[in-house]
Structures are given as C-alpha cells and as structure tokens.
Amino acid sequence: MLDLHYVRENLEAVKTALETRNFPTDLLDKFADLDIERRRVISESDSINQLRNAASKEIGGLMQSGNVTEAEAKKAEVAGLKDKQTNLDKQRDEAENAMKELLSHLPNLPDKSCPIGKDEAANVEIRRVGEIREFDFEPQDHVDLGEKLGILDFERATKIAGSRFAILNGAGAKLSRALINFMLDVHTVEHGYTETLPPFLVNRKSLFGTNQLPKFEDDLFHIKDERGFALIPTAEVPVTNYHSEEMLDAKDLPKYYTAYTPCFRSEAGSYGRDTRGLIRQHQFEKVELVKVCLPENSGEEHEKLTANAETILQKLGLPYRTMVLSTGDMGFGATKTYDIEVWLPSQKTYREISSCSNCGDFQSRRMNMRFKRVGNAKTEFPHTLNGSGLAVGRTWIAILENYQQADGSILIPEVLQPYMNGLTKIG
RNA sequence: GGGAGGUUAGCCUAAUUGGUAAGGCAGCAGUCUUGAAAACUGCCGCGAGUAAUCGUUUGCGAGUUCAACUCCCGCACCUUCCGCCA
Numbered sequence: 172m173l174d175l176h177y178v179r180e181n182l183e184a185v186k187t188a189l190e191t192r193n194f195p196t197d198l199l200d201k202f203a204d205l206d207i208e209r210r211r212v213i214s215e216s217d218s219i220n221q222l223r224n225a226a227s228k229e230i231g232g233l234m235q236s237g238n239v240t241e242a243e244a245k246k247a248e249v250a251g252l253k254d255k256q257t258n259l260d261k262q263r264d265e266a267e268n269a270m271k272e273l274l275s276h277l278p279n280l281p282d283k284s285c286p287i288g289k290d291e292a293a294n295v296e297i298r299r300v301g302e303i304r305e306f307d308f309e310p311q312d313h314v315d316l317g318e319k320l321g322i323l324d325f326e327r328a329t330k331i332a333g334s335r336f337a338i339l340n341g342a343g344a345k346l347s348r349a350l351i352n353f354m355l356d357v358h359t360v361e362h363g364y365t366e367t368l369p370p371f372l373v374n375r376k377s378l379f380g381t382n383q384l385p386k387f388e389d390d391l392f393h394i395k396d397e398r399g400f401a402l403i404p405t406a407e408v409p410v411t412n413y414h415s416e417e418m419l420d421a422k423d424l425p426k427y428y429t430a431y432t433p434c435f436r437s438e439a440g441s442y443g444r445d446t447r448g449l450i451r452q453h454q455f456e457k458v459e460l461v462k463v464c465l466p467e468n469s470g471e472e473h474e475k476l477t478a479n480a481e482t483i484l485q486k487l488g489l490p491y492r493t494m495v496l497s498t499g500d501m502g503f504g505a506t507k508t509y510d511i512e513v514w515l516p517s518q519k520t521y522r523e524i525s526s527c528s529n530c531g532d533f534q535s536r537r538m539n540m541r542f543k544r545v546g547n548a549k550t551e552f553p554h555t556l557n558g559s560g561l562a563v564g565r566t567w568i569a570i571l572e573n574y575q576q577a578d579g580s581i582l583i584p585e586v587l588q589p590y591m592n593g594l595t596k597i598g
Numbered sequence: 599g600g601g602a603g604g605u606u607a608g609c610c611u612a613a614u615u616g617g618u619a620a621g622g623c624a625g626c627a628g629u630c631u632u633g634a635a636a637a638c639u640g641c642c643g644c645g646a647g648u649a650a651u652c653g654u655u656u657g658c659g660a661g662u663u664c665a666a667c668u669c670c671c672g673c674a675c676c677u678u679c680c681g682c683c684a
Contacts, residue, residue: 209646210645210646210647213645213646213653214646214647214652214653216653217645217646217652217653217654218652218653220652220653220654221652221653223664223665224618224653224665226664226665227617227618227664227665228617228618228664228665229664230617230664230665231617231618231664231665232617234617234664234665235617242664243664245664246664247664248664249664250664253664267645418608418609420608541608543608543624543625545624545625549625549626549642550608550643
C-alpha cells in the first residue's frame with residue numbers, strides 16, 4: 172500500500188509512475204476529492220465530539236457535587252447532538268473506507284532503475300550464464316521423456332483431480348524431493364536463511380498483507396468455510412506475514428527465511444496457455460526465499476537474493492538468463508523484479524523458473540510490520556523481498572530436458588546424486 | 599465440543615458498586631556541562647490542522663448510558679483443564 176501522505180503530496184508523479192505500469196489513472200483522479208471529503212468529515216465529526224465530551228464532563232462534575240437537576244437539564248441539551256453524530260460517524264466510516272479501498276487497489280511504484288515499457292517485450296536481459304548443450308539427436312520434451320520412463324502420469328491425475336494436475340512416480344517423485352532438500356540445504360547452509368515450514372492455508376488478512384487481496388481473489392483456491400481460509404498461492408504469503416503486526420528491532424534485521432511449500436493457483440484466465448506438461452499446474456512445489464530488511468539495504472539484498480536463486484541453477488549445471496522486468500510486466504507489489512529463466516531444449520527458449528522481487532515498504536505497510544532503530548523514537552516500515560529459490564516443478568522439467576540421453580534416459584547432476592540415494596541415472 | 603483465566607501505547611504496569619486512561623522503562627529534543635553522565639523541562643499510539651489545539655485509542659464488533667478499561671451480548675487470539683483426534 173502506498174503512503175497516503177506521499178500520494179497527496181506527489182499526486183502527479185504517482186500518476187506518471189503508475190501509467191508506466193499500464194495502471195488506469197482514472198482511479199487516481201478520485202483521490203483528491205476523496206482526500207478532501209475525508210478530511211472535511213473527520214474535522215466536522217471531531218468538533219461534534221468535542222461538544223459532547225465537554226458537556227459530558229460537566230454532567231460528571233454536577234453529579235458528583237449533587238446538582239442532579241442541573242445535570243438533568245444538561246443531559247437534555249446534549250440529546251440533540253446524538254443523531255447528528257451518528258450520521259457523521261457513518262459518513263466518516265464511508266470516507267475512510269473509500270480511501271482505504273482506493274489505496275489498496277493501487278500497485279507499487281516502480282524503482283527508477285526499471286526499464287519502462289508496456290509488456291514483457293520491454294524486459295531487459297542482464298546476464299546469461301551456462302552453455303547451451305548441442306544435441307546430436309532431436310531432444311524430446313519432458314512429457315514424452317517422463318511418460319516413457321513411467322515417472323510422470325497426467326492421465327490418472329486428471330482422473331482423480333482434473334486438468335492441470337500431475338502425478339510423479341518412482342524416481343520422478345524422488346527427484347522432486349531431492350530438489351527440495353538440495354535447495355533448502357544450499358539456502359540454509361551456504362546462504363544463511365532460516366528454514367521455516369508454514370501453514371498451507373492462510374486467512375484473508377494475510378492475503379491482504381501480501382497483496383493477493385483485494386485484487387486477485389480469483390487467482391486463489393478458497394475453502395468453503397466461514398473462516399475464510401485460502402490455499403497459499405506461494406509461500407511468500409505465510410512467510411512474509413510471519414512478522415505482521417509486529418514491532419521489530421533494527422538490530423535484528425535483516426531476516427532471511429526459506430520455506431518449501433506446495434503452491435495452489437486457480438489459473439483462472441489462463442485457459443489454453445501452457446496446457447501441455449508440468450509448466451502450469453494448479454498445484455506445484457516451490458522453495459521460496461523471503462527477506463525483511465532495512466529500507467536502505469533492500470537494493471543490495473535484492474541483488475543477493477537473486478544471486479542465491481541463481482546459485483541453484485549453477486550448481487545443477489542448467490543454463491539460464493536473468494531479466495529485469497519492465498514497468499509494464501511487473502507484479503502488483505513489486506518496485507523491481509528480476510526473472511530468472513532456464514533453458515528448455517524442447518522449446519528452444521528460456522522459461523521463467525524464478526521471480527525475485529523487492530517490494531519496498533508496500534507489504535510491510537499493508538501488514539503493519541514495523542521496526543525501530545536505536546536512538547530514534549519513530550517507527551519505520553522495513554522492506555520485504557521474495558523470490559523463488561526455485562520453482563521445483565520447472566527445475567524438474569529442466570533437468571529432464573537438459574540431461575536427457577539419446578536413449579531417453581536422464582543423467583542425474585552430481586550435486587543431486589546424494590539426495591537420490593546415489594542414483595546417477597533414471598532409465 | 600465443554601469449562602476456567604486472560605488481552606491497556608515499543609515494553610512493563612495502575613485505574614473507588616461507571617466519572618472521562620495514572621505511572622515506570624526505553625527513546626527523541628532541549629537546559630545545564632569542555633564533553634559525557636546525572637538532574638530538570640517538553641515530547642514520546644493514530645488522525646485532522648501551518649500552528650495553538652482538537653479528536654481518537656484499553657484484542658475486535660455491536661449494545662446500555664450524559665459518560666464504558668469497568669456493565670450486557672457476540673467474536674478472535676493466548677494460557678490452562680476435560681473430551682476427541684494423527
């Protein structure tokens with residue numbers, strides 16, 4: 172959420188910035204009116220309250236000194252204020268809710284370093300790592316490879332759940348589990364993250380905190396239950412909200428968390444896109460990286476987090492490139508995002524395998540997570556960052572496709588072999 | 599599912615059969631000092647206001663009342679006990 176005062180004082184700049192995100196600025200045209208109305212109602216309601224409070228105090232004094240008749244007279248005087256106040260309070264609630272509603276629908280402001288453009292065509296490649304393998308045979312895609320090896324079963328997954336679900340079997344399931352453990356080990360042991368295993372169901376407040384709500388309600392799977400749970404679309408939700416509503420101490424920052432969770436997405440509106448294979452599923456596995464840090468360090472922490480995710484691809488020997496997203500392609504809460512894309516031989520293209528975002532104070536303000544510095548009384552909002560480290564299903568795809576042999580078998584990258592009980596090859 | 603106790607500002611703690619949130623710690627600014635400490639003064643949740651100031655805030659939501667931390671109802675969370683359960 173953007174800061175009300177900031178928007179008020181920089182309205183034109185905010186409009187210009189949000190335009191680069193393809194955000195319709197007509198919503199912002201309402202800001203000034205809402206702001207004025209809100210302040211008018213607040214001050215009017217305050218002055219009525221002032222009258223009531225003063226009268227009430229007088230009555231208290233009269234009652235204590237035994238002047239019952241005078242107190243009764245005073246009571247009658249105040250009675251008329253009540254309706255007026257009820258009415259004003261209602262207007263006040265409406266005005267404040269309208270402002271909150273408006274602010275909660277505004278996306279974050281892009282960082283100055285982001286390329287300006289209206290879609291992914293404006294994204295800029297900033298590095299390319301690893302050698303793309305030359306095949307002396309026609310490489311198959313992961314669906315053909317997986318099904319022939321008996322480690323991937325879409326047909327039965329569709330039978331027992333539906334489309335966009337998959338079943339991994341045997342060495343395929345083990346490979347997925349190996350990837351999870353490998354990633355968690357690298358991030359905890361080498362990169363200093365604390366492993367956490369959070370709830371996979373969360374409440375609406377948490378979803379507001381990490382900006383899935385109110386705008387992206389339809390992207391979630393909701394539990395039909397009065398408690399309003401939803402299945403997490405990413406571990407970013409429970410992990411970033413870990414310190415929501417808390418007052419942190421600057422000396423305890425930064426905090427680094429990594430979590431493995433399944434992720435659940437309705438994929439409403441993506442009919443027909445990536446229908447073949449494991450690329451886009453309703454349920455997928457992911458190891459997530461989350462940081463909470465001092466505002467002045469978030470740029471540097473963002474670079475480090477992205478590098479931490481890239482380390483996994485380097486260790487697995489998978490070729491990739493890193494893109495900085497253009498203003499038009501960034502997610503709602505991000506000030507800046509790097510996408511890491513892995514090479515898929517079957518598609519002869521790079522596909523997203525991680526998205527690493529700096530959210531600035533956008534989320535901490537929404538979830539009321541604050542911190543204090545020593546020697547400074549005022550509370551501040553820390554910055555939050557998140558990124559996939561990595562999407563397990565897509566890494567699984569990349570391993571099958573990049574490590575396939577002419578006979579359809581798959582070599583296991585050396586770093587994964589200890590996690591596969593020494594297995595060096597599938598098939 | 600049932601019972602008991604609890605939730606006050608960054609932290610800790612008060613508040614007469616209902617009378618308008620007292621104080622301490624930490625922090626900020628200033629006075630004093632060569633400097634620091636101590637002491638003293640002001641500030642020290644949020645909102646409106648250039649400001650004086652005013653409003654608002656006792657887990658959340660409603661209610662009774664001129665007036666609610668206090669009384670009534672509902673809910674959340676924490677502690678604990680019983681039951682059930684992997």
